[in-house]
Amino acid sequence: MTPAEFDFLRNMLKTRSGLVLGEEKRYLLESRLMPVAREAGLESLGDLAKAVMVAGAESLRTKVTQAMTINESFFYRDKTPFENFRDIMVPAMLESQRSATRKLRIWCAAASTGQEPYSLAIEIKELEEQFRGWSTDIIGTDLSEEVLEKARAGLYSQFEVQRGLPIQLLVKYFKQTGSMWQIDSAIRSMVDYKHFNLLDDYSSLGMFDIIFCRNVLIYFDPETKQDMLARMAKRLQPDGYLVLGAAETVIGISSEFKPVADARGLYELSTASQAATGAPAVAEPAKPAPAATAASIAAAGIAKPA
Numbered sequence: 001m002t003p004a005e006f007d008f009l010r011n012m013l014k015t016r017s018g019l020v021l022g023e024e025k026r027y028l029l030e031s032r033l034m035p036v037a038r039e040a041g042l043e044s045l046g047d048l049a050k051a052v053m054v055a056g057a058e059s060l061r062t063k064v065t066q067a068m069t070i071n072e073s074f075f076y077r078d079k080t081p082f083e084n085f086r087d088i089m090v091p092a093m094l095e096s097q098r099s100a101t102r103k104l105r106i107w108c109a110a111a112s113t114g115q116e117p118y119s120l121a122i123e124i125k126e127l128e129e130q131f132r133g134w135s136t137d138i139i140g141t142d143l144s145e146e147v148l149e150k151a152r153a154g155l156y157s158q159f160e161v162q163r164g165l166p167i168q169l170l171v172k173y174f175k176q177t178g179s180m181w182q183i184d185s186a187i188r189s190m191v192d193y194k195h196f197n198l199l200d201d202y203s204s205l206g207m208f209d210i211i212f213c214r215n216v217l218i219y220f221d222p223e224t225k226q227d228m229l230a231r232m233a234k235r236l237q238p239d240g241y242l243v244l245g246a247a248e249t250v251i252g253i254s255s256e257f258k259p260v261a262d263a264r265g266l267y268e269l270s271t272a273s274q275a276a277t278g279a280p281a282v283a284e285p286a287k288p289a290p291a292a293t294a295a296s297i298a299a300a301g302i303a304k305p306a
């Protein structure tokens, strides 16, 4: 691959997904794109770059972009965000003015294969008594159609369910099918998956009470991070929360958010942004809350991830 071809691919990835690829990541390009090249009947990355440069190579460009995304995820990843959800965010939401409208909207902005939105859906199910009569929407979005397909199917290998998921939750919410585990349809139906590029306009998504945007900002340059955070601030209710990944922060990047004291990775709108958002606490019409199941009613207490 010539330097010009490498630059072409690098610029295309930045424009299409926000991913910034330094020269030192050239190896990543090679390891991830050779299978795409072979699948397209091409012999080298140079040939792939040439094929992608041709006008009209849209589907190949999409394949190249998706092959470069890092999709790693696991249930209850980093634990703390889910403890903060249960101990800080949920109590605040239950006590807020939402208790009149009883609607909670959560956006998992880089949902990948679904472990993050499903961990939140399980938490909500575990708190069913408190959410009785509420309508809770979880929207999981991602750039990659392939990961969204897996998320929608809710099928995970033994390795994937052993990574982070407490055994009692595995037994309670998953069914073994052959060598795989499938998450309960009641949990699956709590999450809507949509294909969405974080570089695009967010306004069609509506307003949210909580945004989980974890382990994706790290791949973007400071300007892209700043722009995304500013636009997320506009999608958040004035008293909403933003949750970032363990290696991510708003500090030095965004004046729209400030950290919540003593809660790692948790942010709220700064006072100026709260005033600017000013949208009603719940914008969308309520949809009926999911019916309680006998099993979930019987479930007493909150099972904390081990």
Ligand SMILES: C[S@@+](CC[C@H](N)C(=O)[O-])C[C@H]1O[C@@H](n2cnc3c(N)ncnc32)[C@H](O)[C@@H]1O
Pocket (backbone or CB within 6 Å): 016, 017, 018, 019, 069, 070, 071, 072, 073, 074, 077, 109, 110, 111, 112, 113, 116, 141, 142, 143, 144, 147, 196, 197, 198, 199, 213, 214, 215, 216, 245
């Ligand atoms: C490492 S995963 C994070 C999954 C999950 N949030 C977690 O922390 O476990 C990052 C995800 O971001 C997605 N992604 C990368 N660039 C994106 C973009 N521009 N728009 C939407 N999703 C993107 C990738 O497809 C990938 O599934």
